Amino acid sequence: MSRDEVHELFSRLAEIDPEPTTELEYSTPFELLVAVVLSAQATDVGVNKATRRLYPVANTPQAILDLGEEGLKRHISTIGLFNAKAKNVMALCRILVDQHGGEVPRTREALEALPGVGRKTANVVLNTLFGEGTIAVDTHIFRVSNRTGLAPGKDVRAVEDGLMTVVPPEYLLGAHHWLILHGRYVCKARKPDCPRCIIRDLCRYPDKTLA
Template sequence: MNNVKRLEILERLRSENPNPQTELEWSTPFELLIAVLLSAQATDVSVNKATRKLYPVANTPQSILDLGVDGLKTYIKTIGLFNTKAENVIKTCRMLIDLHDGEIPEDQDALEALPGVGHKTANVVLNTAFGWPTIAVDTHIYRVSNRTKFAMGKTVNDVEKKLLKVVPKEFKLDVHHWLILHGRYTCIARKPRCGSCMIEDLCEFKEKTED
């Protein structure tokens, strides 16, 4: 795909949704971090249902630490992999208190050092909470980028590097939200809804559908 097409795609996505937001519910960087950590292999809807009950009771590293692993599990047991996630959240809260005075570090390496926080999660936090022009590539972005040929790569890291290279600076802050939402609701995995896609004429996916 050439840069003229890419620019037109980005401009259309921006026109449709000029201020895209994560669908996870949060009010502080810590709440966002925990929500993203919990969202691995789970839906945002399921995470929001759990955090709506959890955060009024505990929404700081110390208050979640005070719940303990078993106490935390009672709030997140409806989320996939909740046992492992509970362990990681508690360990992360301890590290935040011990190493960062209970604050979320605005630093890639420090975030990735937290249990259960990988490169993608750190990118989401830096982008959404702190306004960094990072691009967190999940399965939706990987699929959309390759299917449309906007930014092709064999791994999520390859796609991230390509996106960082080809997306102009003015779009970098928002592009991962646009692509996630596009993959979640239009360019879906099994049968993309090409007929209702605003960028269908620019997309280079050969096996387009009429839906």
């Protein structure tokens, strides 16, 4: 896409959703961090169902440590890979209590040092909690970036680097959420809803669906 086309793409997405945000439910930085860790290879809907059970019982690092790993598993057992995720969340909580005063750290280095937190999770936290212009490339963003021609890449890091290069600065804070939501509800994996897409005339995808 040309620079003008990229600007137009984000201008349209911003017009219909001026303040995009995550669909994960949370009320504190710690709740968001845990929700993002739990969301790996799981849907936001499924994670929200689990955290609605968990957070009224334990929503701080110390409270989850007090709950214990088996207690945590009972609350998140509906989520895929819950055994490994419970182990990571317990270890994460221990580090937050011992090294960060129970608070979510604000640096990429400290976030990525937490069990279960990789670059993608760190990017979500930095963007959503701390207002940094980061883009966490999940399957939706990877698909949209490649299909549209916005930032083609063979892997998620290539797409992330491409997006960081082409996204206009004024749209960088919201780009992560706009692209995820567009991929989730319009540019879907099996059958994109091209007739309903507001950027279809800018998109390079050759196999657009018809009404």
